[in-house]
Amino acid sequence: MKERIFVENINVGYLEKEIILYGFIESIRKLGSLTFFYLRDGTGKVQAFFNKENLDEKTYNTVEKLRVENIVRMKGILKERPKDQQLRITKGEYEIEGSQLTLLVQGDVPPFEIEKLDSINESIRDKYRYFALRNEKIHNKIVFRSKITQYIREYFYSKDYLEIETPYLIKSTPEGARDFIVPSRNFKGKFYALAQSPQLLKQLLMGSGFEKYFQIARCFRDEDLRSDRQPEFTQLDMERAFIEKDEIFEEIESMFSYIFKRLDLKLELPFERMTYDDALEKYASDKPDLRNPLLIENYNIHFKNIEVNFIQDKLRNNENIRGICTNKLFSRSQIKKIEGLLKKQGSSGLLTLSKDNDEFNFTLGKFVDEKFYESFSLNNNETIFFQVGKNNENILNFLRHYLGEQLGSSKEDFRFLWVVDFPLFEEDGSGGYKASHHPFTSPIDIPAFMGKEEFSHIPSKAYDLVLNGSELASGSIRINDLAVQKKVFDVLGMNEELQNNRFGFFLDAMKFGLPPHGGIALGIARIAAMLLGDTSIKDFIAFPKTTSGACPLTNSPSNVSRDQLDDLGLEIGRKNGN
RNA sequence: GGGGGCGUAGUUCAACUGGUUAGAGCACCUGCCUGUCACGCAGGAAGUCGCGAGUUCGAAUCUCGUCGCUCCCGCCA
Numbered sequence: 001m002k003e004r005i006f007v008e009n010i011n012v013g014y015l016e017k018e019i020i021l022y023g024f025i026e027s028i029r030k031l032g033s034l035t036f037f038y039l040r041d042g043t044g045k046v047q048a049f050f051n052k053e054n055l056d057e058k059t060y061n062t063v064e065k066l067r068v069e070n071i072v073r074m075k076g077i078l079k080e081r082p083k084d085q086q087l088r089i090t091k092g093e094y095e096i097e098g099s100q101l102t103l104l105v106q107g108d109v110p111p112f113e114i115e116k117l118d119s120i121n122e123s124i125r126d127k128y129r130y131f132a133l134r135n136e137k138i139h140n141k142i143v144f145r146s147k148i149t150q151y152i153r154e155y156f157y158s159k160d161y162l163e164i165e166t167p168y169l170i171k172s173t174p175e176g177a178r179d180f181i182v183p184s185r186n187f188k189g190k191f192y193a194l195a196q197s198p199q200l201l202k203q204l205l206m207g208s209g210f211e212k213y214f215q216i217a218r219c220f221r222d223e224d225l226r227s228d229r230q231p232e233f234t235q236l237d238m239e240r241a242f243i244e245k246d247e248i249f250e251e252i253e254s255m256f257s258y259i260f261k262r263l264d265l266k267l268e269l270p271f272e273r274m275t276y277d278d279a280l281e282k283y284a285s286d287k288p289d290l291r292n293p294l295l296i297e298n299y300n301i302h303f304k305n306i307e308v309n310f311i312q313d314k315l316r317n318n319e320n321i322r323g324i325c326t327n328k329l330f331s332r333s334q335i336k337k338i339e340g341l342l343k344k345q346g347s348s349g350l351l352t353l354s355k356d357n358d359e360f361n362f363t364l365g366k367f368v369d370e371k372f373y374e375s376f377s378l379n380n381n382e383t384i385f386f387q388v389g390k391n392n393e394n395i396l397n398f399l400r401h402y403l404g405e406q407l408g409s410s411k412e413d414f415r416f417l418w419v420v421d422f423p424l425f426e427e428d429g430s431g432g433y434k435a436s437h438h439p440f441t442s443p444i445d446i447p448a449f450m451g452k453e454e455f456s457h458i459p460s461k462a463y464d465l466v467l468n469g470s471e472l473a474s475g476s477i478r479i480n481d482l483a484v485q486k487k488v489f490d491v492l493g494m495n496e497e498l499q500n501n502r503f504g505f506f507l508d509a510m511k512f513g514l515p516p517h518g519g520i521a522l523g524i525a526r527i528a529a530m531l532l533g534d535t536s537i538k539d540f541i542a543f544p545k546t547t548s549g550a551c552p553l554t555n556s557p558s559n560v561s562r563d564q565l566d567d568l569g570l571e572i573g574r575k576n577g578n
Numbered sequence: 579g580g581g582g583g584c585g586u587a588g589u590u591c592a593a594c595u596g597g598u599u600a601g602a603g604c605a606c607c608u609g610c611c612u613g614u615c616a617c618g619c620a621g622g623a624a625g626u627c628g629c630g631a632g633u634u635c636g637a638a639u640c641u642c643g644u645c646g647c648u649c650c651c652g653c654c655a
Contacts, residue, residue, distance in 0.1 A: 031618085034609040047615070068605085087615060109606060112589050116604080117591060117618095121649045176655025195655080222636040223654040224579095344581090345651090394651080446615090547648065 006042035013229035015079045025070045044090025048074060050098040062101045069110050075100040116442050122510045128551040129543055135250050139541050141284055145528040145540045149216060161212040166201035168194055170212050172500050175439060188569030194220035197521060199438065200506050202239040206517040207509050214238040224549045227536040228526060239519030245461055246478055248520055249418055252465065271416035284396035289469025290415035292404035294324050296396055296491050299386060302375045308367045314388050322396055323386040326403055329354055330383055347387060354383035374515045417466045424460035425491060432493050437462035439488050441476040446484055457493050467530050476519025482510045
C-alpha cells in the first residue's frame with residue numbers, strides 16, 4: 001500500500017504517478033460529469049477533479065455525495081495544469097485526477113463559510129473556534145506562533161540556559177494584578193492563586209545556583225481584557241545571575257536576531273534606547289511608535305508673554321503648552337474635527353499655528369504680535385498643534401498618532417526600542433506609592449534610595465522592550481539585598497507583619513543570599529502578532545477568551561455542582577446572575 | 579466601573595418619518611451542465627428581528643431594562 005503524501009511535498013517527481021492524499025474538501029465546482037474541488041491538508045491546498053466517465057459506480061456515488069469541508073482520502077494521478085489556468089493556491093501548478101475517493105467523515109453543514117471568516121461575527125467564530133481554525137489565514141498564524149516558540153527554545157538551549165518549570169498553583173500575593181484564586185480541598189477555606197508570572201520563583205532559582213533560567217510560562221491575571229491582552233497568556237520568562245542590564249539587552253537582541261534570521265527577515269542591531277523621561281517628554285508615551293517621526297515639543301517659553309488670561313492662569317498653575325509641528329497645512333474643518341476627537345480624549349481645546357505664503361494663522365491671532373510669531377521660526381506650510389495641560393500625555397499621544405496617520409507614517413518597519421530607567425514608584429492617588437514595575441526592581445542608586453524620605457522620581461533598573469508602539473517585554477535588575485527589599489515594602493505601605501505574611505518565604509531566601517540577578521519576560525503572542533503586523537493577539541491563541549473573559553466554545557466560566565462545593569467547603573453567597 | 583460601535587434566515591447585510599405576507603447575496607436542497615477555480619442556468623426550503631417589559635389601532639423600527647460581541651478609558655506589581 002502506497003503512503004500518503006502531503007500537499008506541500010507535491011513536486012515534479014510525482015507527475016503522472018498515482019498519489020494518495022488525505023484532507024478537507026473546499027470549494028466544490030460541479031460541471032456535469034466533471035467535479036472540481038480543492039483538497040486542503042495541514043500543509044496546503046491543491047486542486048483535484050473527478051471525471052464521471054472514468055469512475056466506477058461506487059466512487060461516482062461518493063463524488064456525488066461530496067460536500068464542502070468533508071474529510072476524505074483520495075487516490076489519483078498527479079497532472080500538470082496549463083500555465084494559463086494556474087491559481088494562487090499552494091500547489092496551483094498541479095492538479096490531481098482522482099480515481100478513488102473515500103469519504104472518511106461527512107459532518108453537518110458548516111456554520112459558516114471558511115473562506116469568508118474575515119467577515120464573520122466574533123461570537124460565531126469563537127463558538128465554532130475549532131472550525132474557524134481551519135481557515136488558512138488563522139491556521140497560519142497559529143503555525144507562525146509555534147515557529148516563534150520553537151526558535152526561542154532553540155536559541156536559549158544553544159546558549160546553555162535551563163528550561164525549568166515553576167508551579168502555577170502558588171500563594172496569592174495581592175500586589176499587582178488581581179489573582180485568579182483556586183480553592184483547596186485539603187485545606188478547606190484556603191486558596192491557591194494561579195501565578196501572575198514566575199517572578200519570585202525564578203528569583204529563588206537564582207539563589208539555588210541555576211544561573212541561566214528560561215521558561216515558556218503561562219501567566220494568569222484577572223483584569224479586564226484588550227485586543228492585546230488575555231486573562232491567560234504565555235511569556236518567555238528568563239533570568240540570569242551575575243548580570244547587568246546591558247547583558248540582558250544583548251541577549252534579547254541576539255535572540256531576536258536569531259528569530260529574524262530563521263524567518264529570513266532583516267534586523268538591525270543594537271536596538272535604540274531611550275529613557276522613560278525622554279519617552280514621555282518627546283512622545284508622551286512610555287511605548288512610543290518610532291515609525292511615526294513626529295515629536296512633541298514644549299512651547300511654554302513662547303507663550304510666556306502673550307496677553308491671554310487663560311493661558312497665563314494655566315502656566316501659573318504649572319500646566320504646560322506642548323505641541324507637535326507638522327509640515328502640512330490643515331483646513332478649518334480638518335482642525336475642527338481633530339479638536340472634536342481630542343475633546344473626546346479629555347482635552348479642553350486645541351490651538352493651532354500655521355504659516356501659509358508667509359502669513360501666520362493662529363487661533364488666538366488677535367492677542368499676539370509679530371514677536372510671538374518670530375519666536376517659532378516656522379516655515380511655510382507648517383502647522384503646530386498645541387495642547388495646554390498637565391498630565392495630559394494620553395491626549396498628546398493620541399494627537400501624535402492621529403497626525404502621524406494623516407501624514408502617512410510608515411507601517412512597514414520593525415522599530416525596536418529599549419525604554420530604560422522607569423521610575424521605581426508611582427503615586428497611587430491616595431498619598432501612598434505603588435510599584436511602577438514590580439516591588440522587586442532595584443533602584444539605580446541604592447545608597448541614595450536608602451537615604452530618601454520622598455519617593456516620587458527614583459530611577460530604577462526597570463526596562464521595557466517596545467516594538468512599533470507595543471510593549472513586547474518588561475524586565476529589571478532585581479533587588480538582592482534584604483534591607484533594600486524591606487525598604488521598598490515599607491514605601492509600599494506594608495508593615496512588618498504584612499511583609500512576613502505575604503513574602504516571608506522570599507525574605508527568608510534573601511537572608512541566605514541571592515546573587516545579583518535580573519531578567520525579562522516577553523509576551524509570545526504579542527511578538528508573533530507584531531511580526532505579522534497584527535494588533536490583536538486573539539488569532540495567535542488557539543482558544544482565546546472574549547473581552548468579558550468567557551469562553552463561548554466551552555461555555556466557561558460555569559456553575560459547579562453542590563458536591564464539588566461541599567468537597568471544597570465552599571458555599572455561594574453573594575452573587576450576580578444565576 | 580465608564581464611554582463608543584454592533585445584535586434581523588446557517589452566514590453577511592437591507593427594510594425611509596412606526597403601516598400589508600420582513601427582503602437580497604453567499605451557503606443549503608432539487609434538476610441541468612466536460613475545464614471550473616466567486617463556475618453558470620432553472621427552481622426550492624429557510625426568521626422567537628438577542629431577551630423582557632412598556633407606548634401605540636399597529637413595533638425589527640420609539641422608550642426603559644437586560645444579555646452578548648467588539649474597540650477604547652480606568653485596570654493590567
